[in-house]
Structure formats: C-alpha cells, structure tokens
Amino acid sequence: MTDFDQDLLRKIDRIHPYPAKFPLDTAMAYIEKYTRENDLVFDPFLGSGTTLLAASILHRRGFGTDVNPIAILISEFKLLALDEGELCALNDFISDFAENYRNYLSDTNLYSYASIGHWFCNDSILVLSCIKERIALLPDGKQRTFCNLVLSSVINIVSNQESDTRYAAIEKKELSIRYVAETFIKKFRHILSVFIQFNRLDRCTGKNKPLLCDAKECVKISAPKSIDFILTSPPYPNSYDYYLYHKHRMLWLGYDVNSVMAAEIGSRREFSSLRLPKEKFNSDLLQVFEACNTLLKEHGKIAIIMGDGKIRGEKYDAKENLEKTLEPLHWRPIEYSYTNLDDTSRSFQQSYRTKEKREHVLVFEKESDDEAI
Numbered sequence: 533m534t535d536f537d538q539d540l541l542r543k544i545d546r547i548h549p550y551p552a553k554f555p556l557d558t559a560m561a562y563i564e565k566y567t568r569e570n571d572l573v574f575d576p577f578l579g580s581g582t583t584l585l586a587a588s589i590l591h592r593r594g595f596g597t598d599v600n601p602i603a604i605l606i607s608e609f610k611l612l613a614l615d616e617g618e619l620c621a622l623n624d625f626i627s628d629f630a631e632n633y634r635n636y637l638s639d640t641n642l643y644s645y646a647s648i649g650h651w652f653c654n655d656s657i658l659v660l661s662c663i664k665e666r667i668a669l670l671p672d673g674k675q676r677t678f679c680n681l682v683l684s685s686v687i688n689i690v691s692n693q694e695s696d697t698r699y700a701a702i703e704k705k706e707l708s709i710r711y712v713a714e715t716f717i718k719k720f721r722h723i724l725s726v727f728i729q730f731n732r733l734d735r736c737t738g739k740n741k742p743l744l745c746d747a748k749e750c751v752k753i754s755a756p757k758s759i760d761f762i763l764t765s766p767p768y769p770n771s772y773d774y775y776l777y778h779k780h781r782m783l784w785l786g787y788d789v790n791s792v793m794a795a796e797i798g799s800r801r802e803f804s805s806l807r808l809p810k811e812k813f814n815s816d817l818l819q820v821f822e823a824c825n826t827l828l829k830e831h832g833k834i835a836i837i838m839g840d841g842k843i844r845g846e847k848y849d850a851k852e853n854l855e856k857t858l859e860p861l862h863w864r865p866i867e868y869s870y871t872n873l874d875d876t877s878r879s880f881q882q883s884y885r886t887k888e889k890r891e892h893v894l895v896f897e898k899e900s901d902d903e904a905i
C-alpha cells in the first residue's frame with residue numbers, strides 16, 4: 533500500500549465490524565502479484581469486501597458473493613462513489629436528524645420482531661425505529677446504502693448485547709434516547725468525513741459488484757472462463773457463526789436470518805451444535821470450488837487463505853483437507869505459506885490465535901482443459 537494513503541484505506545477497510553477479515557495489504561499484494569489492470573477478480577466468500585476494495589483501488593474489475601446481507605452492505609459501501617449533490621443530501625440528512633429527532637420521535641411507529649424487548653431497551657427501540665423511518669424517506673440506492681451502513685454499525689452498541697462477540701443480554705446503564713441518537717449522529721458524521729476523502733480516490737467502482745448469493749451457485753453470475761484470479765478466505769471451520777454475529781443488524785434491516793443461517797457453511801452451529809462430521813465441510817468446499825473452476829480462465833490463479841480448526845474434538849488441518857478435497861479439480865499448487873496462530877507475528881485473526889493452529893495460504897493454477905484430463 534506504499535503509494536496510497538494507508539491511514540485512510542485502513543479507516544475505510546474497518547468502517548464496520550466484521551469477524552475474520554484478511555488484511556487489505558495482503559489482498560492488494562496478491563492481486564498485484566497475479567493480475568494486471570482491468571483483469572477480473574472474484575471472491576466467493578466476500579465477507580466485508582476486502583478483495584473488492586483492494587481490486588477497485590488497483591483498477592481491477594471484481595465481483596464477489598456472500599450469503600450474509602451485512603457483508604454485501606459493507607462491500608457496497610466500500611464501492612460507493614457519490615457526487616457533490618449526494619454528499620450534500622447526506623449532510624442535510626444528518627443535520628436535520630440532529631436538530632429535529634425529538635419531534636420525529638412522537639410520530640414514530642415502533643419497529644418490532646420476536647424477542648426485540650430482550651435485546652433492546654424501549655429508548656433504543658424508539659430511536660432506531662425513528663432512524664429507520666427517516667432512511668426510508670431517502671431515494672432508494674446509494675444514499676440509503678450509506679445510511680444503512682451507519683445504522684448497522686451502531687445496532688450492537690445500543691443493544692443490550694454484551695459485545696459483538698458475546699451473545700448475552702446485559703443491562704447497560706448508559707442507554708437513553710439522547711445517548712442512542714447521539715451515538716448515531718456521531719458515527720454518521722465520522723463515517724461521512726472519512727468517506728469524503730475516500731471518495732476522491734481514483735478507483736474502479738461501477739464495474740465492481742458484491743452479490744447476495746450462495747457461493748455454490750456462483751456459476752450463474754459470470755460467464756464460464758471469464759475470471760483471471762480468485763482470492764478468498766472460506767469460513768474457518770467451527771470457528772464462527774456469522775449469521776449470529778450480525779443477527780440483530782439483519783433483523784433491523786429487514787432480512788431473513790433463518791435463510792442466512794441455513795446457507796452459511798463451516799459454522800459453529802453445524803460443527804458444535806449439530807456435531808456434523810468434517811466431510812460435510814469438505815463437500816461444501818468442493819461444491820464452491822467446482823463452481824469457481826467453471827468461471828476461471830485456463831491458467832487462472834486461485835489463492836485460498838484458511839485457518840485450521842477443530843471438528844468433533846479433532847484437529848482439522850486446513851492445508852491437508854483443502855489439498856485432498858480439491859484433487860478432482862487438478863489444480864496445480866504454485867505457492868504456499870503459513871502463519872502460526874500462536875506466534876507474536878502478525879496473524880489475520882488476532883482472536884483466533886491458539887497453540888498448534890496455523891493459517892495457510894495456498895495458491896493454485898488451473899490447468900488448461902487438455903492438461904486436466
């Protein structure tokens with residue numbers, strides 16, 4: 533990231549919480565190494581859109597899929613390009629809200645879903661409902677994406693949820709109408725000021741697309757043999773429940789959490805609660821990478837970043853399992869490195885450091901159809 537304003541890019545990259553992101557400079561390094569300007573880059577497990585952000589800064593075209601709508605919202609935000617009129621409209625939106633929210637509250641209809649009262653106090657429900665109604669008055673499209681991103685980023689802060697990673701309800705004394713409204717206003721102004729600088733950056737935006745789609749079905753969204761490079765990090769097996777991490781954000785924004793939960797692969801729900809065997813995860817990965825293989829050009833490259841896990845009490849070695857699972861695709865290994873997750877050296881996931889676990893980067897090349905037979 534030497535030629536770029538690293539501080540600004542880091543702020544954009546971390547604009548909204550997301551677990552198990554890979555670092556932007558790593559994504560940029562792999563994209564620079566394996567592609568040229570205007571090449572097409574794809575990430576089937578897009579998460580917070582790091583691959584697409586890196587691709588757009590480096591003037592590569594790119595698209596990505598994720599089953600989690602919050603992943604898509606964050607990725608859309610990172611690809612936004614707003615004109616002066618749209619920036620002014622956002623500034624007017626927040627000034628108006630700051631000045632008038634107390635008047636708006638008296639006409640607000642309370643938003644509701646099952647168990648909302650357990651996770652949010654009445655003041656939070658009232659103010660968040662009011663924000664939601666004000667956003668719905670904006671024109672559909674970019675301005676709403678911006679505002680929904682800010683709303684999503686404050687949901688857990690003003691909920692009773694202990695923290696992003698602790699799914700337990702506790703009493704938070706600071707929550708009041710004023711606190712919730714000011715939290716939103718402050719966050720909005722901060723994100724807008726960072727975004728205004730980012731918006732000036734010359735990057736590829738219009739052509740880059742995040743899509744809400746199961747990665748197993750990605751063949752539908754691009755032509756066969758159209759992709760030059762795949763850069764991705766699948767869920768680390770049995771380590772997270774992304775649907776749970778973003779559950780209240782999804783509910784407030786009107787998404788169906790159950791369908792996200794059902795489509796998510798590698799989750800703790802599958803391997804800790806349902807105690808499924810590791811073969812389930814390997815078969816999911818094969819389905820995704822078979823679809824990727826159809827999209828990839830001959831001699832296209834694939835970089836996969838994945839950490840070890842534990843399934844049914846046994847270590848899941850990500851390198852060993854990936855190599856074996858992907859054998860039917862005849863991809864040629866061309867690069868390999870790893871990081872010890874208990875090292876003091878930099879790791880992709882600070883919270884995931886444990887003895888004996890590694891985070892692997894495996895790079896493959898797709899052979900030509902003749903060679904693969």
Ligand SMILES: C[S@@+](CC[C@H](N)C(=O)[O-])C[C@H]1O[C@@H](n2cnc3c(N)ncnc32)[C@H](O)[C@@H]1O
Binds near residue numbers: 578597
């Ligand atoms: C390790 S995270 C990716 C993080 C990403 N590299 C970043 O920097 O933010 C894995 C992602 O896979 C997504 N995922 C899980 N199952 C999926 C599926 N069947 N199709 C598409 N995405 C899926 C999860 O929602 C999660 O966002």
